[in-house]
Every structure is written in C-alpha cells, then in structure tokens.
Amino acid sequence: MSGCEVTEPRLRSVLPFEAAPAEVRLLRRAAASQLDRWGMSTAAGEAELLVTELATNVVKHVGEGASATLVIELRGERLRLEVHDKSRVLPSPNAADCYSECGRGLHLLAALAVDWGTVLTAAGKAVWCEILISPGRACRRMGRAVEALESYQGSRREARLQGSGSHIGLEESAVGLIADLLHWTAARGLDPDDILDRAQMQYEAEADAA
Incomplete structure (x- = not known):
C-alpha cells in the first residue's frame, strides 16, 4: 500500500x-x-x-x-x-x-x-x-456501545423470526437493552432507580470532564 x-x-x-x-x-x-x-x-x-x-x-x-x-x-x-x-x-x-x-x-x-x-x-x-x-474515551465508549447494541439487536431478531421481520433500530435496541438490564438488577435484589441514578451521574461527570 x-x-x-x-x-x-x-x-x-x-x-x-x-x-x-x-x-x-x-x-x-x-x-x-x-x-x-x-x-x-x-x-x-x-x-x-x-x-x-x-x-x-x-x-x-x-x-x-x-x-x-x-x-x-x-x-x-x-x-x-x-x-x-x-x-x-x-x-x-x-x-x-x-x-x-x-x-x-x-x-x-x-x-x-x-x-x-x-x-x-x-x-x-x-x-x-x-x-x-x-476525546478518545468518548470514542471508545461509542464503539463499545454500538457493538453491544448490535449484538443485542441480533438476539432480538432471532427471537422474532416468526414475526413480521421488521427491523429494530439501534434506538429501540438501546431502550430494550436498558430495560433488560433493569430487570436483571431487580432480580439480583438491587434498586433499578438507584442504578439509573448512578449511571446518569457517571455520564454527566464524564461529559463535564470531556
């Protein structure tokens, strides 16, 4: 090259x-x-x-x-x-x-x-x-987020093979993934609202530092 x-x-x-x-x-x-x-x-x-x-x-x-x-x-x-x-x-x-x-x-x-x-x-x-x-940290986080959402999107698509076959966008996948994570935290005896608050605080702190 x-x-x-x-x-x-x-x-x-x-x-x-x-x-x-x-x-x-x-x-x-x-x-x-x-x-x-x-x-x-x-x-x-x-x-x-x-x-x-x-x-x-x-x-x-x-x-x-x-x-x-x-x-x-x-x-x-x-x-x-x-x-x-x-x-x-x-x-x-x-x-x-x-x-x-x-x-x-x-x-x-x-x-x-x-x-x-x-x-x-x-x-x-x-x-x-x-x-x-x-900043590089934000770039890496975006890349990891897209990969996670696409993996989640693929599992959702496989589960709906008998359905209409309509595409699930990345935005809808993000909502579904967050909801599933909240179910997981609740099943482990954690407070979903507390998890959301902590995630929001971490996001705001990193955004302010960028």
Whole structure:
C-alpha cells in the first residue's frame, strides 16, 4: 500500500489500497499513524473503526482484490473519511433498513459519524463520513456501545423470526437493552432507580470532564 500526503490548503492524505482483509488491517494502522502525525491521536480509535468498516464494505460488496482509495481530510473541526471504489452501485441511504444486506458498516456510520453519505464519481463511487475531533474515551465508549447494541439487536431478531421481520433500530435496541438490564438488577435484589441514578451521574461527570 502506498500513499501521498498534501498539506495545503488543508491536511489531506490519500491512501490507495487493495480490498483484502490483510490490506484492511494495514490501512487501519496507516490511518492511525497519519492522525498521530497530525497531532490528532485522540480521534484514532474512532477513525480506525470507521476506516475498517468502510474498507470491509468494499471487500464484501465490490469484491476481494478490488482497487480502492482512502482519503483522510481535516475540515475545520471535522475529520472526513472517504473510500472510493470502481463500483457504481450505491448502498441504501437508510442504514437502519439494510442490516441484512449491508452488515454493521452503515450502522456504525450512522451511529458514530456526525454526517455520512455516498456519491457517484467519474470512476465509480465514494462512501464518506465525518467525525468530530473529540476525546478518545468518548470514542471508545461509542464503539463499545454500538457493538453491544448490535449484538443485542441480533438476539432480538432471532427471537422474532416468526414475526413480521421488521427491523429494530439501534434506538429501540438501546431502550430494550436498558430495560433488560433493569430487570436483571431487580432480580439480583438491587434498586433499578438507584442504578439509573448512578449511571446518569457517571455520564454527566464524564461529559463535564470531556
């Protein structure tokens, strides 16, 4: 994998890669190294997660071995990640309605990015997302939360195979997961209201410190 960096008029890095699992790992590390050189290591965890999903989407839906390019660009307080490939087939713009087709990649874009989208290009298409430059702890917590919700969402879907098959969004999954946790605390003789109060206090303390 080779790459080139352009620092004017804004920080920008272009990293060509081949759509293959081993190359995706190298691409993730290259993205983290680039952010570290720019002094934005706090955004590396979230960026690595999103770069992995964007690149893996090319492997799954364009084909292993396909040529693609990652573009990393700083735009004010936002970091933009773009993956370009040569397919002109666009993923569904509604990530919440295409879990079985698109996998978790679009869910992560919708959950972690402040904005994302797809666009046709002269050579194919680009899938892009933008994240705010924020503290690393918040990024890691968001990543863990999405993974937990998707796992919970999958178990709920399996339990409803005989139902209508309608999609359960991440927001509804969050409500269901919290409710199940409260049932668990009550079954162990704990006070669900106390657990909620303590969680709220911890969240507010960490948000104030961010």
